[in-house]
Every structure is written in C-alpha cells, then in structure tokens.
Amino acid sequence: MLTAVNAIPASSIPVRGAIALRPTGARPLPRPATLAPLADRARRIALDRDATLFSEGDDASRIYEVTSGIVRLTKTLADGRRQVLDFVDSGRFIGLHEDALHGATAEAVTPVTVICYESAGVARAVAEDAATAQRLLAELLGAAARAESRLVVVGRMTAEERVASFLLARAGDEAADGDVFKLQMGRADIADYLALTVETVSRTLSRFKAQGLVAMTDAHSIELTDVDALRDLASM
Amino acid sequence: MLTAVNAIPASSIPVRGAIALRPTGARPLPRPATLAPLADRARRIALDRDATLFSEGDDASRIYEVTSGIVRLTKTLADGRRQVLDFVDSGRFIGLHEDALHGATAEAVTPVTVICYESAGVARAVAEDAATAQRLLAELLGAAARAESRLVVVGRMTAEERVASFLLARAGDEAADGDVFKLQMGRADIADYLALTVETVSRTLSRFKAQGLVAMTDAHSIELTDVDALRDLASM
DNA sequence: CGACGTTTTGACTTTATTCAAAACGGGTGG
DNA sequence: CCACCCGTTTTGAATAAAGTCAAAACGTCG
Incomplete structure (x- = not known):
C-alpha cells in the first residue's frame, strides 16, 4: 500500500531528479515542469512494488503525476480477464x-513516486491558466493517440508482431543493435498488455532468441541483436 | 469525394438540426454548441457515403466537428489489415x-456533414478562451475513455461478447426489448471495428438470431429481443 | 431482369489458448 | 554458504476459437 504520504510542497520536490532512477535503455521522458499553479496543494506519495494507487470504481477526486517508476493502468472483467491499458512512465499524468x-x-x-493534485484544483487551474490547460490537453492528446x-x-x-512492437517501444526510439535494457514488468503484465497469454509471450520471446533477434541473460534483460528484423515484424 | 465546400459562416448553420437525421434508436448526441470563437472561420463540408475527409499521413491543419451522419476513423497496416478506431457520430470532433x-x-x-476549423485558429482559441479549451479537453477525455x-x-x-457490446452501444443506453434500429455500417466495418472477420460477425449475428437475442428483417435492421441476455454477454 | 457487391453458410486450417509439468531464480532460514 | 521453497518462466501436447477459402443466397441498382 502507500508507504509514505509526505506533506511536502511540490515546489521543493526535485522533479527532474527522477531521471536518475531511469532504467538503462528505457524511453526518454524528461518532462520539464509540474503543474505550476497547483504546486502549493500538491503532495508526494511513494508506492511499493505492486501497491495500488487507485482502483476501478474509486472516486476520482485526485490526479497524479508520475515522477519515478512505472505505473500500470488496468481494467478487469467480472470473471478476472485483465487488460493492461498502459504502462505509465515518469513525467506522465x-x-x-x-x-x-x-x-x-x-x-x-x-517502486513508484507520484505527485498528487486535487481534481477540483485542476479544474479551476484549467479554467484560469492557459498553460495548465494546454499541458493537460497535450497529455490527453498523447493518451488518445x-x-x-x-x-x-x-x-x-x-503475437510475434505484438511482442516485437512492445520490445521496440520499451527500448525507445533510437534503439540500435547491441542495446541492452531491463523489462521492468513480468510476463503476466506483458501478456495482459498485448492481449495474449503468458505462455504465448514466453514462446514468442524464445523464438526471437532462437532466431537471433534478441539475447537474454535473464528473463528481464533484453539485448537487441537484430533491430531491423524487429522493426520489420512491427512494421515501422 | 467532397461534394460541396460551401463558404457558409458557421453561425448560420443549424447545428442542432442534425438531430433530425438521427437514425431510430441511435445513441443520443445532442451536443450543445460549436466552437464559438472560431465560428467566423468555419466552413461547412458535405461528404457522400464512403468519401474521404482526410487520410493517414495527411497534414493535420484542420479539425472537424461532425454535424450529421457517421464518420469512421481507421488505421491500416502496410499489408492492408485495417482497424476501425471509432465510429464518430454527430456532435463529436x-x-x-x-x-x-x-x-x-x-x-x-x-452521407456526412462537418464543420471545418483551422487548427491554427483552434490552438489560438485554446490559449485565449477557457471555454474552448474546456470543450476540447472534454472531447479528448471522452475519446481517451x-x-x-x-x-x-x-x-x-x-467474438460473441464483442458483437453483443457493439449492438448495445449502437442501440444506446436506454435500449429495451422491442427496440429496432438501423446499423448504418456494413459487416466489413463492424468486423474491422471489433477486430474480427466479416464471416465471424455474420455467424455471430446468425447465432444471436437463432437464440432469440435479436431479430433481423434485413441485414441492417436490428430488433433487440433479449437485451438482458445481450447485456449479460457484454457483461454490463 | 440481370449483374454486382454484400451477406450468409459450409468445410477446413491456423493460431493462440488451455492444461500440465518441468526448469529456473531469488530470497530465506538453517 | 548452501539447501529449500515459492513464484515465475519456459516447454510440451492437446484443444478451441476464430480465420481462411469457397460457394451459395440475397438485395440493390441500373
């Protein structure tokens, strides 16, 4: 659960510092600024691995800016089938x-840290401050796209195309042969993100390894050994 | 293609009038207002069935508000596989x-009519007018959700769950047994919307008919005969 | 009325899932 | 430090769901 809910004004938080936690090879997300007009009301929250920030159906009275770590957004059907909507990296709301x-x-x-804003304050800020409105507009345009x-x-x-496109997205846009990066999530999360099963994800990665598209020292460390072939599969 | 590009100021356009064209049983979309600050620059455009408003890769110098008819948004892979992202009804951007x-x-x-705005003007309006920013923010929140x-x-x-949820979404929230409505799109569009094939969509609808969930006089007229069962399938 | 595009139905194939079990790895406690 | 345990990952064999290919039925529009 929540391990710390510090009442620290956001203005004193080294937001850019989160970059130090950025895993090798992860996508670059050096978002410049927090929501300035809301800084005084902001609170910082730290979450352990697998802790829940909020659940489907909770009332949405707060929004959050991720400052370090990765958050997964999921929807679950009545019988437990789960879809991971997105992995949210540092800098996003x-x-x-x-x-x-x-x-x-x-x-x-x-492990994750977020800055928490009151929704009511956000609504007010959007109405009063053009820069805030534009910042959130950009965020939403990105989310929709x-x-x-x-x-x-x-x-x-x-399945092969999905896994290939996932690896490339995680590796970042400038991915090149020889790059090594850490998948921060387990096979189950990847499977639910790509709408496959863990078995299919695992088999597909094994096939990629056998075909020389990737190398893996352990299940979470991916070395790209044939980016062109991956791009081909992902059709980019 | 474009059948008419009339330079009519948007202020003279009966935007609400589009409701008259609303197909029986379709979802209610009485969006109140156009983007007021942009009315003077707006142009109205009418499109024939299957005409293209813009294509993937075109430059996005204009945005459009649908005032009547249904627009489909699609993405296509290099080899022709197509995904319908959304069917956009009157009132949306x-x-x-x-x-x-x-x-x-x-x-x-x-057949569709849209109002066309210059993106540059929209960007300016967002910066200057809080109401416009909020209107577009709401639009994007809806699109993302x-x-x-x-x-x-x-x-x-x-497949069954997808088709059931599609029928219910098209029928509208207050759908009840006995309601009849017209599917405005062909099986191919439905298939690409649900990420199925036309054959699977057709077979699934036939099964629904055989099981008494729907009745069909022709391929496009759907009568809901067991909304509860459909909701069950769609898990709502 | 005839021709063409769409929809439906049928038979078969493919792909990913399911079920099952073995291999692996990281952390804990002896 | 090593052995053990548990959760994760991998691999295998069988199954199921949707896709493909093919053709017939329907409807619509000249």
Missing part, C-alpha cells in the same frame, strides 16, 4: 477522467 | 492531434 469514478486501476509495477495505436496492435497484429 | 500529420483516415460511413474501453473489448472479449 494519470487519473484524468470526465467521470466521477476512475475507469481503471493504477498499480506500481516498480497511444490508445489508438494500441488498438491496432491488439486488434490486428499477430 | 475529429482530427485533434499533437502531431502535424493525421494518424488515422476519416471516411463517411453515411472510449479508446480504453475498446482496448478491453478487442483485447479480452470473445
């Missing part, structure tokens, strides 16, 4: 909704 | 992106 209730569950994939891309991946790609 | 290029293709499913729901449907539901 979560909990923005029209509705009064959260439509997804947010959990820490790694990402969700739409994922719809194509999940809806129309084969 | 399309073409909002961070990027300079459209990330999807927009085509008319039915919808895309996330669709990710669950496409990623984790069976």
Whole structure:
C-alpha cells in the first residue's frame, strides 16, 4: 500500500531528479515542469512494488503525476480477464477522467513516486491558466493517440508482431543493435498488455532468441541483436 | 469525394438540426454548441457515403466537428489489415492531434456533414478562451475513455461478447426489448471495428438470431429481443 | 431482369489458448 | 554458504476459437 504520504510542497520536490532512477535503455521522458499553479496543494506519495494507487470504481477526486517508476493502468472483467491499458512512465499524468469514478486501476509495477493534485484544483487551474490547460490537453492528446495505436496492435497484429512492437517501444526510439535494457514488468503484465497469454509471450520471446533477434541473460534483460528484423515484424 | 465546400459562416448553420437525421434508436448526441470563437472561420463540408475527409499521413491543419451522419476513423497496416478506431457520430470532433500529420483516415460511413476549423485558429482559441479549451479537453477525455474501453473489448472479449457490446452501444443506453434500429455500417466495418472477420460477425449475428437475442428483417435492421441476455454477454 | 457487391453458410486450417509439468531464480532460514 | 521453497518462466501436447477459402443466397441498382 502507500508507504509514505509526505506533506511536502511540490515546489521543493526535485522533479527532474527522477531521471536518475531511469532504467538503462528505457524511453526518454524528461518532462520539464509540474503543474505550476497547483504546486502549493500538491503532495508526494511513494508506492511499493505492486501497491495500488487507485482502483476501478474509486472516486476520482485526485490526479497524479508520475515522477519515478512505472505505473500500470488496468481494467478487469467480472470473471478476472485483465487488460493492461498502459504502462505509465515518469513525467506522465494519470487519473484524468470526465467521470466521477476512475475507469481503471493504477498499480506500481516498480517502486513508484507520484505527485498528487486535487481534481477540483485542476479544474479551476484549467479554467484560469492557459498553460495548465494546454499541458493537460497535450497529455490527453498523447493518451488518445497511444490508445489508438494500441488498438491496432491488439486488434490486428499477430503475437510475434505484438511482442516485437512492445520490445521496440520499451527500448525507445533510437534503439540500435547491441542495446541492452531491463523489462521492468513480468510476463503476466506483458501478456495482459498485448492481449495474449503468458505462455504465448514466453514462446514468442524464445523464438526471437532462437532466431537471433534478441539475447537474454535473464528473463528481464533484453539485448537487441537484430533491430531491423524487429522493426520489420512491427512494421515501422 | 467532397461534394460541396460551401463558404457558409458557421453561425448560420443549424447545428442542432442534425438531430433530425438521427437514425431510430441511435445513441443520443445532442451536443450543445460549436466552437464559438472560431465560428467566423468555419466552413461547412458535405461528404457522400464512403468519401474521404482526410487520410493517414495527411497534414493535420484542420479539425472537424461532425454535424450529421457517421464518420469512421481507421488505421491500416502496410499489408492492408485495417482497424476501425471509432465510429464518430454527430456532435463529436475529429482530427485533434499533437502531431502535424493525421494518424488515422476519416471516411463517411453515411452521407456526412462537418464543420471545418483551422487548427491554427483552434490552438489560438485554446490559449485565449477557457471555454474552448474546456470543450476540447472534454472531447479528448471522452475519446481517451472510449479508446480504453475498446482496448478491453478487442483485447479480452470473445467474438460473441464483442458483437453483443457493439449492438448495445449502437442501440444506446436506454435500449429495451422491442427496440429496432438501423446499423448504418456494413459487416466489413463492424468486423474491422471489433477486430474480427466479416464471416465471424455474420455467424455471430446468425447465432444471436437463432437464440432469440435479436431479430433481423434485413441485414441492417436490428430488433433487440433479449437485451438482458445481450447485456449479460457484454457483461454490463 | 440481370449483374454486382454484400451477406450468409459450409468445410477446413491456423493460431493462440488451455492444461500440465518441468526448469529456473531469488530470497530465506538453517 | 548452501539447501529449500515459492513464484515465475519456459516447454510440451492437446484443444478451441476464430480465420481462411469457397460457394451459395440475397438485395440493390441500373
């Protein structure tokens, strides 16, 4: 659960410092600024691995800015089938909704820190401050674009194509042969992100290894050994 | 293609009038207002069935508000596999992106009318007018929420569940037994929306008919005969 | 009325899932 | 430090769900 809810004004938080925690090879996310007009009301929260920030159905009275670590957003059907909507890296916001209730569950994939803002304050800030409105507009444009891309991946790609596109997305845009990076999440999270089963993800990675597209020292360390072939599969 | 590009100021357009064209049983979308500060620059455009409003990769210098008819947003992979991202009904906006290029293709499913705004003007309006910023923020919140729901449907539901949830979404929230409505799109569009094949969609609808969940006079007229069973399948 | 595009139905194939079990790895306590 | 334990990952064999290929039925529009 929540391990620390420090009432530290956001203005004193070294937001950029989170970059130090950035895992090798992870995608670059040096977002410049926090929501300035809200800094005084902000609180910082730290989460252990697998802790829940909020759950589907909770009321959405706060939004959060991820400052370090990775958060997974998930939706779960009545019978337990789960879809990971997104892995949210440092610099992005979560909990923005029209509705009064959260439509997804947010959990820490790694240890995570977030800055917490009151939704009411955000609404006011959007109305009063053009820069804040634009910052959130940009955030939402990104979220919408990402969700739409994922719809194509999940809806129309084969297992191999999905895994290839996932690896490339995690490796970052400038991925090159020889790059090594750590997958921060387990096979189950990857499977639910790509709408596959753990077995299919595992088999596909094994096949990639056998074909020389990747090398793996352990299950979480990926070395890209044939980026072109991966890009081909992911069709980029 | 474009059948008419009339230079009519948007202020003279009966935006609410589009409701008259609303197909029986379709979802209610009486969006109140256009983007007021942009009215003078707005142009109205009419599209024939299957006409293209813009294509993936076109530069995104304009955004559009749908005033009647249904637009489909699609993404297509290199080999032709297609995913319908959304069916956009009257009252909603399309073409909002961070990027300079459209990330999807927009085509008319039915005859369509839209109001066209210059993106540059929109950006200015967002900076200057809080109401406009909030209107677009709401639009994007809706788009993001919808895309996330669709990710669950496409990623984790069976063919039967997908078709059931599609029928219910198209029928509207207050759907009741006996309601009849027209599917405005063909089986191919439905299939690409649900990430299935036309054959699977057709077979599933036939099974629903055989099981008494729906009745169909022709391929496009759906009568709901067991909404509870459909809701069960869609798990709502 | 005839032709073409769409929808439906049928038979078979493919892909990913399911169920099952073995291998691996990280952490704990002896 | 090593052995053991538990959760995760990998591998294997069988199954199921949706896809593919093919053709018939339907409807619509000249």
